[in-house]
Amino acid sequence: MSTKTLMKGNEAIVRGAIAAGCRGFFGYPITPQNEIPEYMAALMPKAGGVFLQAESEVAAINMVYGAAAAGARVMTSSSSPGISLKQEGISYIAASELPAVIVNIQRGGPGLGNIAPAQADYFQAVKGGGHGDYRLLTLAPWSVPECFFLTALAFDLADRYRNPAMILADAIIGQMIEPIEVPEKLETNEPPKPWATTGRKGRPKNVISSLYILPDAMEEVNLRIQAKYALASEREVRYDEIGVGDADLVLVAYGCMARICKTAVDLARSEGLAVGLFRPISLFPFPTIRLEELAEQGRRLLVVEMSHGQMVEDVRLAVNGRTEVGFYGRSGGVVPTPTELLDQIRSRERAVEKREQEGALDSRSGVRL
Amino acid sequence: MTMQKVFERPKALSTIPFAYCSGCLHSVVHRMIAEVIDELGLLERTVGVCPVGCAVFMYEYMECDMIEAAHGRAPAVATGVKRMLPDTIVFTYQGDGDLAAIGTAEIVHAAARGENITTVFINNGTYGMTGGQMAPTTLIGQKATTCPTGREPASEGYPIRVCELLATLDGPSYIARVAPITPAGLTKTKMAIKKAFGNQLDGKGFSLVEVLSNCPTQWKMTPIETFSWIEEKVIPQFPLGEFVDRE
Numbered sequence: 001m002s003t004k005t006l007m008k009g010n011e012a013i014v015r016g017a018i019a020a021g022c023r024g025f026f027g028y029p030i031t032p033q034n035e036i037p038e039y040m041a042a043l044m045p046k047a048g049g050v051f052l053q054a055e056s057e058v059a060a061i062n063m064v065y066g067a068a069a070a071g072a073r074v075m076t077s078s079s080s081p082g083i084s085l086k087q088e089g090i091s092y093i094a095a096s097e098l099p100a101v102i103v104n105i106q107r108g109g110p111g112l113g114n115i116a117p118a119q120a121d122y123f124q125a126v127k128g129g130g131h132g133d134y135r136l137l138t139l140a141p142w143s144v145p146e147c148f149f150l151t152a153l154a155f156d157l158a159d160r161y162r163n164p165a166m167i168l169a170d171a172i173i174g175q176m177i178e179p180i181e182v183p184e185k186l187e188t189n190e191p192p193k194p195w196a197t198t199g200r201k202g203r204p205k206n207v208i209s210s211l212y213i214l215p216d217a218m219e220e221v222n223l224r225i226q227a228k229y230a231l232a233s234e235r236e237v238r239y240d241e242i243g244v245g246d247a248d249l250v251l252v253a254y255g256c257m258a259r260i261c262k263t264a265v266d267l268a269r270s271e272g273l274a275v276g277l278f279r280p281i282s283l284f285p286f287p288t289i290r291l292e293e294l295a296e297q298g299r300r301l302l303v304v305e306m307s308h309g310q311m312v313e314d315v316r317l318a319v320n321g322r323t324e325v326g327f328y329g330r331s332g333g334v335v336p337t338p339t340e341l342l343d344q345i346r347s348r349e350r351a352v353e354k355r356e357q358e359g360a361l362d363s364r365s366g367v368r369l
Numbered sequence: 370m371t372m373q374k375v376f377e378r379p380k381a382l383s384t385i386p387f388a389y390c391s392g393c394l395h396s397v398v399h400r401m402i403a404e405v406i407d408e409l410g411l412l413e414r415t416v417g418v419c420p421v422g423c424a425v426f427m428y429e430y431m432e433c434d435m436i437e438a439a440h441g442r443a444p445a446v447a448t449g450v451k452r453m454l455p456d457t458i459v460f461t462y463q464g465d466g467d468l469a470a471i472g473t474a475e476i477v478h479a480a481a482r483g484e485n486i487t488t489v490f491i492n493n494g495t496y497g498m499t500g501g502q503m504a505p506t507t508l509i510g511q512k513a514t515t516c517p518t519g520r521e522p523a524s525e526g527y528p529i530r531v532c533e534l535l536a537t538l539d540g541p542s543y544i545a546r547v548a549p550i551t552p553a554g555l556t557k558t559k560m561a562i563k564k565a566f567g568n569q570l571d572g573k574g575f576s577l578v579e580v581l582s583n584c585p586t587q588w589k590m591t592p593i594e595t596f597s598w599i600e601e602k603v604i605p606q607f608p609l610g611e612f613v614d615r616e
Contacts, residue, residue, distance in 0.1 A: 024453050050452045054445065055478035062442035062475070066418070066449025069436050074453070092439050197434035197450065199414040199457045207428045209437035 002181040009147040010035035010174040013103055013167060014043060016151035017075055019186040022101070023049035024074035026063035028056055028082060031115045032171040033105035036077040057082040061089030061102075068098040069208040071196030073155050077103035079171075080121050081112060083129075090164055091130030095210030095221070099158035101151065102136070103167040105174040108333030116333025117171035119257060122310035125168045126284040133222050135229055137165040137236065138283040140254040144178035150281070156189050157236060161228045168283060170306070172256040172335070229285070238281035239290060243269065247276030248352075249345065250294055252315055253304045254280050257336070261304055264341035275345055283311070288318040295319035302326040302348060304341060306334075379403035381412050385429045392585040392592025395423060395491065397549055398558070399430050402460070402489060405563045406433060409570065415458045416450050418443040422464040423498045424491070441472025444479035447486045458569055460487040466496045469505040469529045476535070476577075483540035483574035487565045490531060492607065493582040501587030505529045508606055513587075528606060532579050536612035542573035544613040548581040548604060550596040561611075573615065581607060 007015070014036055017025075025040040037053065044051040050067070054060035060076045067074040078086060083104045093100050106121045108114040125138045137157045139150040147169065154165040197206045212218035240258075243265060244250055253261040258279040268275040278294065278301075280287050294301070300323055303312040312327045319325060328344045330336045378384070381403035387396040406415055412433055419427035421440035428435030438446040443461035451459045468476050468490050479486065495513060496502040503513040503520060506528045510519040520528075532546045543565055549558040558580060565576035581603050583595035590598060 024449070026449065052448070052452060055474050058442070059445040059448075059475055059478065062439060062445035063449035063452075065438075065442075066436065066446035067453045068449070069446070070416070070450045070453040070457075072453040074449070088439055089442070096437075197416045197436055198454055199416060200432075200434055201413050205432055206434045207437070208435075209428060211425060211437050 002183045004179055004181045006177050007144055007180050008035055008175060008177050009141070009144050009169060010105065011039050012144045012147035012180055013077070013151045014039040015182060016148035017101065017155070018043055018047050018049070019148070019183070020073065020152035020155040020188045021190055022073045022075050022155060023047065024064070024067040024072045025049070025051050025076065026054050026060040026067065026074070027076050027078065028054050028060050030079045030082045032107055032174050033077050033079045033103065035174070036103060036105070057085035058089065061086035061093075064100050065089055065093050065096070065098065068093060068100045069096070069197045071193040071198055073099070073159070073190065075101035075103065077105065079105045079107045080109050080118070083121060083124065087124075087130035090136070091132050091134060092210050093164045094134035094136070094225070095132060096208050097162040097225070098164070098208065099155075099162055100164045101154045101158055101167065102164055103151070104169070106168065106170040108331070114333045115171060117256060117306060117335055118331060118333055119170060119255060119306040120310065120331055121168065122283065122305070122307060125166050126286070126314070134163075134225060135284050137161060137163060137232060138168050139165065139238070140168045140281060140283050141173055142255050142258050142279065144176065145180045147173065148180060148182065152186055152188060159189070159191055161232055163225070163228060168255070170256055233285040236282055237285050237287050237289070239287040240279040240281060242277040242279070244276035244278060244294065244299075246274050247299060248274045249300050249302060249349065250276045250278050251302050251304055251341075252278045252280070252291070252311070254283060254311065257304055257306055260336060260338055261341060263338040264345060267338055267342045268345045273345060273349055280311070286314050286318065288314075291315060291318040292322070295322035298323065300324045300326070300352070302328065302344065304336065305329045306336070307331050379407045381406035381415070381432050383430055383432050387430060388426065389423065390586045392583070392595065393423070394549060394580070394582040397555075398489065398491065398580055398582070399427065401559045401562050402462070403431065404559065405566050408563065409566055411458045411566070414456065415460070418447045418450070418459065418461045420461070420463040420467040422467050422496070424462055424464065425498070427462055441467050441470070442475055443467070444472065444475040444484070444486070444488065448479060448484050451484065451486050458487075458566065460489065460566070462489045463491070464497070465490070465492045465494065465504045465506040469531050476531070477538075480535045480575045480577065481538050481540045483542070485569055485572060485574050487569050488575075488577040489562060489565070490577055490579045491582045492531070492579055493584045494528075494603065495584050495587045497584045497587050506607070508602055530607060532577070532612045535577060541575045541577065541613045542568045542615045543576040543611070545611045546579040546581065546607060546609050548599055548609055550581075550599050579607070
């Protein structure tokens with residue numbers, strides 16, 4: 001049984017978290033994510049959990065560190081500048097191998113920027129963000145239902161790998177209202193946490209720390225963490241494909257940018273252009289192998305982002321020169337429109353056509369370029 | 370006839386030898402905290418949060434559950450534990466750089482919330498571990514590696530009196546400053562720490578004990594000389610006493 005209801009993305013994140021057993025939220029106000037702490041303040045006490053507005057993002061992430069150390073499912077949320085402030089704490093959480101969920105409703109930047117949607121925090125999300133060798137298990141919802149289910153999944157992943165997980169969304173995903181069928185019960189998998197600092201209660205003491213003064217000991221921890229990421233790369237890759245089967249050109253986009261690309265793909269299809277969409281859902285681990293396959297099949301790729309090119313680097317690493325990887329991006333809160341993308345698709349298809357014609361002429365005249 | 374044991378290692382203290390410099394008071398205060406945990410029967414309920422600074426390895430010395438916090442953030446970490454597990458007894462142990470410089474926001478807000486935790490604040494007026502730089506509590510005229518001619522108000526400002534600052538708030542239940550440099554001072558220090566833990570047990574809210582401490586290494590003094598310095602120079606700037614004691 002489930003009920004269909006209209007909901008904002010930010011509210012769906014809150015409901016997904018609580019359904020997954022999140023019982024602690026620590027945050028600080030920043031637009032465009034304010035509905036998350038506000039719904040948390042209203043709903044968390046009813047779920048028997050803790051809501052606390054911290055004095056800063058720095059304090060909030062360190063409260064999350066303490067609450068995660070105490071063995072609870074906990075989260076914080078913020079938007080770009082606030083996520084920057086949390087980075088030291090996130091590094092400690094990753095190094096101490098604690099599970100926690102961090103939500104970034106991205107806004108225009110750098111600096112104070114603005115409150116419009118952007119995707120310029122991709123590097124920060126998937127490459128670590130803070131100091132040291134660590135990664136965040138990063139999921140990118142493109143709809144309100146995905147806000148709910150991917151947030152719930154993020155808690156399972158964080159527990160499974162004892163590593164912080166991130167929901168990377170943006171102002172559009174957070175603010176838009178869509179129908180969602182909220183399940184009455186949600187299957188989640190919360191493992192026992194014998195390592196938690198809960199008071200000793202008849203066992204030897206537990207210590208949560210990321211201090212390893214001997215380099216060999218620190219490297220050993222780093223190798224253990226890297227092994228988890230290797231395992232996650234085998235098991236936790238998630239993506240979606242639309243119309244890729246016969247596509248010569250495949251757009252690659254995530255989150256709300258993928259939504260807009262979907263409309264552009266429909267427009268291009270109505271003009272007879274063989275265009276498809278590939279949407280990474282897990283940004284780390286990245287769907288490298290599938291992109292490699294698409295490249296092997298001779299499909300050209302066009303990466304579209306609300307940034308000046310971040311995910312495109314991972315796509316180029318994945319295909320490693322096997323196919324052409326184009327890029328189109330807008331930034332600072334500017335959102336590309338479907339017709340703007342259609343123009344990009346058309347001009348790229350024309351360029352390919354022209355090149356093929358020239359290639360045909362060249363081969364007739366025996367001249368090789 | 371069996372001999373009665375009148376003095377032993379507290380159960381809350383591990384058998385790992387302290388790595389602190391000779392004459393440093395950290396080990397004395399660690400032991401007092403361990404004694405208080407034993408006396409109140411809290412070993413199985415306590416979660417300690419240690420700082421960045423010389424006491425960074427406190428988790429090695431304590432036998433209760435321990436968390437190592439980022440520099441200055443111990444009160445936020447302690448808040449996270451206490452809010453999720455209200456039945457635990459949570460304390461932070463922080464130096465002056467940790468608590469009164471980088472962590473000023475966290476301690477002020479934990480106190481303002483009346484967070485039901487206990488903080489032991491070690492004020493020795495220097496960054497001992499990093500090599501003797503100026504601290505927020507370095508005295509006027511006192512030399513440090515980053516104020517080599519002595520702290521000058523015109524350029525380095527004034528030392529922060531943490532107890533007096535926090536006493537302006539409505540949240541704290543107990544705020545006291547002590548100096549364990551005499552037999553009476555040792556007794557008062559232990560009593561203040563015990564009261565700060567007892568308040569948490571009774572659900573009274575935030576308690577802080579500021580311990581005027583020393584640093585023979587960075588002050589470049591013998592341990593005995595550090596006690597005279599505290600008596601003559603430090604206490605006039607940081608007067609002892611109970612600043613808040615709410616029923």
